[in-house]
Amino acid sequence: MSTLFTPHTVRSLTIPNRIWMAAMCQYSAAPEGETVGAPTDWHFAHLAARATGGIGLIITEATAVSPEGRISPYDLGIWNDTQVDAFRRITAFLKTQGTVPGIQLAHAGRKASTERTWVDRGRQISPDEPYGWQPVGPSAVPFSESSTTPDELGEEQIAEIVRQFADGARRALAAGFEVAEIHGAHGYLIHQFLSPHSNRRTDRYGGSFEGRTRFALEVVEAVRAVWPQELPVFFRISATDWLTENPADDREGWTTDDSVRFAKELQARGVDLMDVSSGGIAPDARIESGPGYQVPFAERIRTEAGMPVAAVGLITEPAQAQEIIGSGRADAVLLGRELLRNPYWARQAADRLGGEVAVPVQYHRA
Template sequence: MTVSKLFTPFTIRSVTFPNRIVLSPMCQYAAVEGEVKDWHLAHHSRFALSGVGGAIVEATGVTKEGRITPGCLGLWHGGQIEGLARITKLYRSHGIPVGIQLAHAGRKASSAAPWDGAGPLSASAPEAAWRTVGPSPIAHTLTWPTPHALSAEEIAEIVESFAAAARRAVEAGFDFVEVHGAHGYLLHSFLSPLANMRNDGYGGTAEKRMRFALEVAAAVRTAIPSTMPLFWRVSAVDHDPQGLGIGDTVQLSAALKQSGIDVIDASSGGINGPIARANIPQHPGHQVPFAAQIRREADIATMAVGLIVDGAQAENVIAHGSADLVALGRELLADPAFAYRAAQALKLPSPEQVLPAQFAFYLTRREQVLSAFKRQ
């Protein structure tokens, strides 16, 4: 029998992922006042029937001002729990562990949705622009507003907002939590010397720039059960010689591990200084080496992302020890049956041996129907 590393279970604390394929958090920009709507349920229903090993709900604002756009989900009050609980019920009823990505957009908040240009909101937008915040009064780019530089007291309030949102996530039934510390959003902006020009306890040295992140990690770890896994998404490199390098992120990851983080979700980029910087080079698996180096040098489990496009590639990531999990976004959007096709491509004897029988039956029947149409 063919042995597949991709389809072996992976246990973190008390949660077991039945296989190593995870749905990436993908913003849907469909919320109203941070609350789940029918679109979110339809979106996640596809993946609850897909046979993935785990799923993460999109970046969810821990404060109203921490949303990326007016259409982003939120967990800044208890009224937002019920809608998210409907999503967790979807996944858990099919045996899929589900997490939520808690986020604060920082100086990249108050943005229009992608189909409206994805730029900063104007005062005349349907939902007017709101004040953005950051480590220093430095705009994301020349066309974005200058953020308010957070005081130490305001930083402490946001740390508590992350913890409070994590407690609500537990109440909503999530199996694990991920903190969004990447892509130029608030936590990443404190880490990066491209955005953080402070000279107090939260800036100057690498250790001081890490302080906010470590405070959030410790607060969230305390807010959730000791049995619940805690992930952290990093931008492993800033793709700028003056910004964060992989060595900085290895140092951060080791410190995050000491603060209770279990898995590093290794992405990259997303931050700019006063002028736009080079685009991130993209090719299949382009970010996997970051996950591999963090895993090896910080001695922490990792999740690899970045154009993972087929089963053989995903298998190699796990089999070669580059990461413990692989997260897919665009590929799963294009093909929710990715897990089934990966099992076929890896020539496993039958889907039933790597996927729950319910998924295998559903996907096999789907193939039969499609084949019948092709014969007509």
């Protein structure tokens, strides 16, 4: 059988195959009221369809640990019990299909308070507009020339956000999730602390590699402390900012060397797998994209840090995914847009490659 369809065990949790769904924002939650940030029928249908399609692990979209941590007013959240109750319906259904439910815990930092991507191309909503609020960050450095300048976080505020991540993890467990992924990529708050492009601090949360990684490691330690030892914690990273490693760009950023070094620190604190992406810290960074363009970053972290990884980025063909897993370049593939186009990609890949994924009994025919 193709290795793409073999189980993957992390701690005491067994994920039935190596085809996983990446977190993708839907911008479809209520922006205000009693159900603010809670998943809706849309989220249920969206995630349930991929579960019936045979996906081994589904990671929900970036789910904010506080109202101010949302990317947009329409993001999911995990800061109150109403949200927990709404998530339970989804996680329970995913489990009936043999799919492991995972959640991505997030804080958008300076990239918060934006419109939905299909409205004004996701422009940032100013604090004095309806549904807008003041973003925060490691430093008072805006994402772009048109972005709101964030307030620089004080150390007490940093400690409070660390607590919010831990509280979010507790609620996620109560909601039925079995994998907690910490979002440290794509230019959001944790990534903003990691990268010298956005972190200009001179205190213990800035400057050196140790200073810039301090906040991320505090979040990891806080989440791992409340998450059951038998269940895994993942970390999503942007392996590179596409700045320092671009000869045509003289700006300093987070690099693949940094990611390899950081992976060892994460492992030492109980992180089980790195979900390897890239970019997001600068709007004008030149990204070299193409089929599987981020897989080499995952492969390098797996090889040099000895850390399990999931690969992402324009993985669209079953044979391509099988090569990534079969050759040992990654432990799993995370599909994004391809699963939006085709919820039954895993079933079709199994037919093509001679593997098996779970099929709902309602779909069986003699």
